[in-house]
Amino acid sequence: MTAARSPGPARSPGPEQLALDLPVRAATGRQAFLVAPANEEALTRIDGWRDWPEGKLALAGPPGAGKSHLAAVWASETGATVLTAPALPDAGAVEPRAVVVERAGRVAGDARAEERLLHLHNRVVSEGGRLLLVAREAPARWPVALPDLASRLAATQVARIGPPDDALLAAVLVKLFEDRQIAAPPALVSWLVPRMERSFAAAERLVAALDARALATGRPVGQKLAREVLEDAAPGIDPEGER
Structure with a gap:
């Protein structure tokens, strides 16, 4: 279960890549x-x-x-x-x-x-x-x-504007991934929603962290990477459990 980034220049192989802090263009229409x-x-x-x-x-x-x-x-x-x-x-x-x-x-x-x-x-x-x-x-x-x-x-x-429900939080995650040109499969989004902090700001931080780690390590944005990012954000939690 991985999220594919839109086609772009090939990356050099290596265990740890330089993560460029590129601007993210958010869709605002x-x-x-x-x-x-x-x-x-x-x-x-x-x-x-x-x-x-x-x-x-x-x-x-x-x-x-x-x-x-x-x-x-x-x-x-x-x-x-x-x-x-x-x-x-x-x-x-x-x-x-x-x-x-x-x-x-x-x-x-x-x-x-x-x-x-x-x-x-x-x-x-x-x-x-x-x-x-x-x-x-x-x-x-x-x-x-x-x-x-x-x-x-x-x-x-x-x-x-109130806090998000599950459907809105999932939609926000999809949009944030799209803003970074990451095509996140629905299964990954569904896995993230019950396990993450339930706020818009947390969704932004999570997607940014996933993108940064994927770029730095050359790994795909998928459930395994997401589990690591969630664990780093809240040490001691069980990423397999639901919040």
Whole structure:
């Protein structure tokens, strides 16, 4: 049971190969977004952007849950400007029609960033634009110091992405393998799901670790390699057991 990588240059034989840290191109279009109960409500809210209360919405969820993917889908469809906190520009330099602020919670504790987010918020809302704030936590939980910003964040409705169920976790693994041009057989994915930590971030770490070890050793991505990676990640567990 092994996963085949897409055809490419032949590798030199050897017990230990140099693992190149090559960039991974993640598919971020709407068709690549994996819809499941954990994110269906968030997708519905994003699709209803014309009806967002006060023209704003916060998208919250754990690392690797697909928040940035969903935000990228919305930005592509609306032509939104995508910013990343805390390095926000002056509000006057931003087209207010549609704006995404990635990692928005990082403004907390940064006086300049908090002030700039406040001015950006006020400009977008006052001019009838749309503002999407992307973060791990709901805005009301960000420890911001600026009272005016805190009150506006508390009034922002939140769309949440929850933890994955088995079907979504399996689909995420398949996508992560595909992003790295690894064709993982369904049997390997089914074997991994009940044995791995149940989170999006863990899926990213697992696939990255499998890819790195396969490249370093010249071995195929299969159940034997996966067993070793899982054991290294959590020494003492029984990889043949289920979590």
